[in-house]
Amino acid sequence: MHPKKEPTRPIPTGPRPTGPRLLLPGAALVLAGALATGCSSGSSSTTASSSPSASTSGSPSAPARSSGNQLQDDYQKVIANVLPSVVQITTPSGLGSGIVYDSKGDIVTNAHVVGSAKTFTVTLANSGKALQATLVGSFPESDLAVIKLDSPPGGLKPASFGDSGKVEVGQITLAMGSPLGLSSSVTQGIVSATGRTVSEPNGGNSPGATIGNMVQTSAAINPGNSGGALVNLSSQVIGINTLAATDPEMNGGAAPGIGFAIPAATITNIADQLIKDGKVGNSGRAALGISARTSFNADFQPAGAVIVSVTPGGPADAAGLQPGDVITKVGDTAVTTLNSLTTALAALQPGAKVTVTYEREGAARTAEVTLGSL
Template identity: 70%
Template sequence: MNRTKEPIRPIVVAVLAALVLAGCSNGSSSDSSSPANGSPTAPAGAGAAQPGGANQLQSDYQRVIGDVLPSVVQITTASGLGSGIVYDDRGDIVTNAHVVGTATTFTVTLAGSTKPLDAALVASYPESDLAVIRLGSPPDGLKPASFGDSTKVELGQITLAMGSPLGLSSSVTQGIVSATGRTVSEPGSPGSPGAVIGNMVQTSAAINPGNSGGALVNLDSQVIGINTLAATEPQSNGAAAPGIGFAIPASTVTSIADQLIKDGKVTNSGRAALGITARTYFDQNFRPAGAVVVAVAPDGPAASAGLQVGDVITRIGDTAVDSLNSLTTALASLAPGSKVTVAYNRDGQSRTAEVTLGTLETP
């Protein structure tokens, strides 16, 4: 399934999957038997009592849902809806930038409630697809979520995805951590130009339109990521690819959210940069063949390593670069301060430079 706000714009990530944002649903559903009154949708396997370990696992699921679901909200804009996570007891809620889009005011519905609450935009950072909104009158008993340590997320960990898929508020699905460290390119949307995000968590928990901004949770009742993307089959006109979803890691969420709340903007992106402006370079056959440098920041990483305007970057470390997008994707998987070999062409000759990456500056 894909977002209802805009048509599918397939993109390529990792190997075979194309992705669409799991952003906003119009709140409609053809399944008249699905609960939409705020009661949790039980994860698969949480039905009749099972013997032994299955009984314990069911108890663990129910405990985590009881702990975290009260912190997951539904966010409604003029053009659709998404999900969010209560960040603190002052009424700050973190969500995806593509959920808020260009809106500045919102209606928020807490888990287990039907009373709409007014909220306003604090700030948005589309480069990492994150935003913070704030309740105008936070109610008593507001429950902030607990965010976990992204470095401790491991392959095979059980995950629960919580949010409002297709407008079904307080829904829960279950799966595992399928992979970590994915670098994902998102499609653009109003208010979000299409971020390239590194270190994302891949999960098999079902993520559908309306889930964006919701919580991906471990069995310690900690949020380990914000649900953001679901995959589609590239060859099937956008049909869903079941069991492939992506979440922005908790470390990125807390770093960006803290800055948006404190300063109203991001002053430290935590993203690696070369300190250049570039565009896609096309060869004599009009095929993309690299990223040509059009400006170099004085005293920046590239300048310090000797790169110049007109150089055509063809590789970052072990990653081939044939376009500006592939250069951006390669950098998204790296950390500021790391050293990397940059291969480039200058005046028809192949060269390399050792570059210590800087931090991407924010507007």
């Protein structure tokens, strides 16, 4: 099935689309472009036979609908159901996307989309009228934020969020948002992997967050897609488009088919707290209850994460860890920097028991720690 070629649309001028890019190690480039998805050619479709013996009734039978046409119908149904819930958000420094969360006008998006702004202009998918919105709350640690329309119009259509635990590799996905400022755009792909732990780059509006349990997708994600919806064929949002990989051998150009979305369970957990309290008291992310920095050895090479302070009564304190201890391993994961410690914890859950290996006065030790919440 070949899509009809449309005239090229000019890229609109104005605020720059926002969206952090993940620097992809060269070793992972073999995966780029290896997987093709979408409608197949006509050779895989089936139709009813035109032979007279194929029908026993006196009236002609209707042609069977091809599998390719059925998939197209499924796509169009999902787009009709979900696209009205996806908005474009404009800030003084850029633009991104968001998802209508409830009928009261709350919209969930990425923290890096809102940045430090407090007020925003929102454009709904089914209207060209600019609406004003105000920040409800932001949680950069999970790169999520909620804004609210000042005067919500009637007929707002909140999105339906799916069960993150049922997302499986191979499921068809549609990414909806405003890539490069092209509002109400849709791309398609599949779930390429689940349970990814990804660290965002620092700089610009990007909070440099390390986020666990992300959904990897082959659907194209570009600047401006951030905050938009990653959707399954049941018209459910399974993630917020957040991050696209870049290829260092292409001078930071996009690595095709490698994007990441924050899972629905994280979205609803954080959004519900921001809407209710304006802050997050339970992120669902594991924590040791310490502040730390990267430790360097005598050769000035990163050699662990040294504890600067310990939260009284927190997990590390209860396990006997002290300021000055250098953490070198969490479970079976080696820790060489503060970032690697954050990444190791992002892959774990609050309440989990883990062995922390550390050095104190040059001697290696271990402690059993019951992780708390960030």
